[in-house]
Amino acid sequence: MKTGIAGSSGCPHTKVEKQVLAMVAPTTGEREKARKAVEEATRLLDAVLKELGVKDYEVRVEGSYAKDTWLSGELDIDLFILLPRSKCLDLIHAGLIDQIEEKLAKLGLRTERRYAQHPYARVLVHSYWVEVVPACRVEKPGEVVTAVDRTPLHTRYILGRLEPHQRDEVRLLKSFLKGIGVYGAEIAVEGFSGYLAELLIAAYGCFRNVIAEAAKWKPPVIVDVNGAGYSRKELLEKFGDKPMIVVDPVDPSRNAAAAVSTRSLAELVLAAKMYLREPRMEFFHVARTPPTTPQQAVASSGERVSNMVLLLLEPPQRVPPDTLWGVGKRALRLAVNLLERWGFHVIDYRVTACTEGRILACIELEERVTPPYTLHRGPPAWSGHALRFLEKYATDPNAYGPWIDEEGRLVVIRARRYQDAIHLLRDRAWEWLPGSASGYKVEVHPLLQGLLERRIEECELECLASLAVKKPAWMRRLYHSQKP
Known part of the structure; x- marks a missing residue:
């Protein structure tokens, strides 16, 4: 059981951490620009709500800006419209966000629609994206109506729990989690949310303490942020077989680490061990240098690229990113299973859905x-299935044999129906496309050929590079090895 560690004394920053902080802590000018954007967005939203005749509401800033844990150059502003609990669902279902988005668009502002449990909007104000989120006003977890209603409670808890100097400790941890690719609770990452990063700093005091603890973790990891004394057995029975359990101090019925996958936890544990041995900039997201072309992304794969297959899935209309990720992950698992059932050996695979229009x-x-033929070993001659195997292949024009090998088993050489994985995936797309991909446009190509004359997003290039290189950037200097 892990309990909180008060304060952050004994956590001096290394030279690397000082360099990272200088890059991720917002500057005075950036803070002032963000402040003006928040004020303007709040003013605009308040005016729109009054024009729409909405009564008894509060516009409140939430998220990393409100908690002052945001990273330089990466601020998204969260504006919550807190509505009376008795009326909030009626207002949301009546299309409040549609009306707000329409009014903001008429003011000449760029807006985008997003979806979670219910729709919300994004509006661009002074070069910052502002997320406009309707929510129910609650004072305690038991009153929560929608998934976002806890957010103001989380903000209030973090503001009351973290000391001012610990805001930078959160920034270091967020940059580290981003650098090793495990930042974010969404389905795309299945990692550590910003709130979870803040809770870990609250529990252990500072970045270095979190890393030192993480290096010793093995699942199931249990972190008791408030030192409430939960028993391990009680938590495992309550939250089930999860690799990590962090009881939400705002709502003890909730596991704040429920999204963390075994893989994400393992990557943090290993990265923590390596970082303690040798702190380096490569562990932080500020050191990333993404590829700029598909050829550059897969250059390190050499001749292996000829054995790489590209799948492109395009929905008939724009869909939420989480929906695309869900479809993409499901389709990829089914495609891998299909390939393996037909005798192809899969080494590795990746998926990304970083735009709203493509997987x-x-x-x-x-x-x-x-090769055109494959060896298929059947049952021993003394098996009850021997005659059935013999009858199946003795007259098969696409088979050679059967014969009996040195172990007494029936053996046959079969002609492969599909020699090329491309042909298999194209011909039997109905087997690997999930029902949720109905109506999607599907393309299957050799990797580089499929990328010619297409606009490739940066996150897609990073996905390709991950498949080609295998070893993440933070692992590449392991034992001073120069191999990619």
Whole structure:
């Protein structure tokens, strides 16, 4: 059981951490620009709500800006419209966000629609994206009506729990989590949310303490932020078989680390061990240098690129990013299963859905094009299935044999129906496309060929590079190795 560690004394920053902080802590000018954007967005939203005749509401700033844990150059402003609990769902279902978005658009502002449990809008104000989120006003967790209603409670808790100097400790941890690719609770990452990063600093005091603890973790990891003395057995029974359990101090019925996958936890544990051995900039997201072309992204794969397959799925209309990610992950798992059932050996695979209009998945195989024949071993001659095997293949024009090998088993050489993984995936797309991808446009290509004359997003290039390189940037200097 892990309990909180008060304060952050004994946590001096390394040279690397000082360099990172200088890059991720907002400057005075940036803070002033953000403040003006918040004030303007609040004024605009308040005016729109009054014009729409909405009564008894409060516009409140939430998220990392309100808690002052945001990273330089990466601020999204969260503006919550807190509505009376008795009326909030009626107002939301009556299309409040549609009306707000329409009014903001008429003012000449760029807006975008987003979806979570219910729709919300994004509006661009002074070069900052402001998320406009309707929510129910609650004072305690038991009153929560929608998933976002806890957010103001989380903000209030963090503001009351973290000391001013610990805001920078959160920034260091967020940059570290981003740098190793495990920042974010969404389905795309299945990692550590910003709130969870803040809770870990609240529990252990500072970035270095979190890293030192993480290096010793093994699942299931249990963190008791407030030192409430929960029993391990009680928490495991309550939250089930999760790799990490962090009881939300705002709502003890909730696991704040429920989104963390075993893989994300393992990556943090290993990265923490390596960082303690040798602190380096490569562990932080400020050191990332993403590729700029598909050829550059997969250059390190050499001849392996000929055994890589590209899947592109495009929905008939714009859909929420989380929906795309869900479809993409499901389709990729089914595609991998199909390939393996037909005798192709899958080495690795990746998927990304970083735009609202496309899913990009890539699969690396031992061989994309296999030999025309495969050896198939049947049952022993004394098996009750021997005659059935014999009858099946004795007259099969696409098989050679059967014969009996040295172990007494029936053996046959079969002609492969599909030698090329591309042909298999194209011909049997109905087997690997989930029902949620109905109506999607589907393309299957050799990797580089499928990317020609297409606009490739930065996050898609990073996905390709991840498949090609394998070893993440933070692991590449392991034991001073120069291999990629």
